[in-house]
Amino acid sequence: MQIQIGDEVRDMTDDELAQHETDAKAERDKVKAETAKAKAKQAVLDRLGITADEAALLLG
């Protein structure tokens, strides 16, 4: 894995690589949480039998 600093491109140091992996895991967790939230939202809409736009109209 590489990093660019200014014009220089080099391999990441161990610390930089560890941070990169931490960031990647945080992003995976974030996407997972967002997906779960979207699924839960859709499940509620399905139970109510309305679309997201219709729900927005009700709440607007």
Add this chain to the structure above:
Amino acid sequence: MGANAQTTVPLFVANTVLTAATQNISAATGVPVFATTVTRDAAFGGSNKVLAEGQLCYLESTDVVQYYTGSAWATVGPATASGLVYITGATFTTQSTVSMAASTFTATYKNYIVYLDITSVSAQLQVSVRVNNAGTPRTAASYFWGTGVMNTAGAFSGTGSGSSSTPQIVGADGTRGYHGQINVFDPTNASSYTEVTAAGNGNISGTNGAIFGGYFYNAAEANDGLTFVTSTGTMTGFYRVYGLSES
């Protein structure tokens, strides 16, 4: 004091003997050359030439040409940089982390503008814009950030966090990339938070449109650059950094 520098501007009166040395003072330079403003001011008046409007000089100490208005010295040139002053830039190709070199931001300018142009990405992605401290990106969960994207229907959706290490205020996809301007406010002030805002066209979490974002890093410290980190995949493009002159 250089070879051309002089300490007097001779005044000739009737019967004054013109020596080679005296002649060479003006003939060699055309415009009188002084080491400093002090020697310049001492060279006129008294038995020397009276300082009057239209007088020219060159100052070795600051490398400028000046003229006398009749009441003060004014600088002819070279003109000092003003407005947006280009500092640095870089082009990157298929990188996931792009960082500015240490000391990109200095006390020379209070505020900075960064133009970030991501021309292609490997997949839709967000970009965290971190502040650098002594050349190293801050990765603590101390970014208080928010980002919104307005699509072509005018619908606005946003996201953000009050304690995050990934201030994702930029986003791009393979079709649009990202083309925006990032403002950095007083980053080298050690007693204030670094504040950053971004506005551009791109893609956030799959929505194309106009993107507005901003954050502050929750620590009073001097920061000297930015680091761009993709949420996934790589990006290709370039950035340009400008300092805002105070005049």
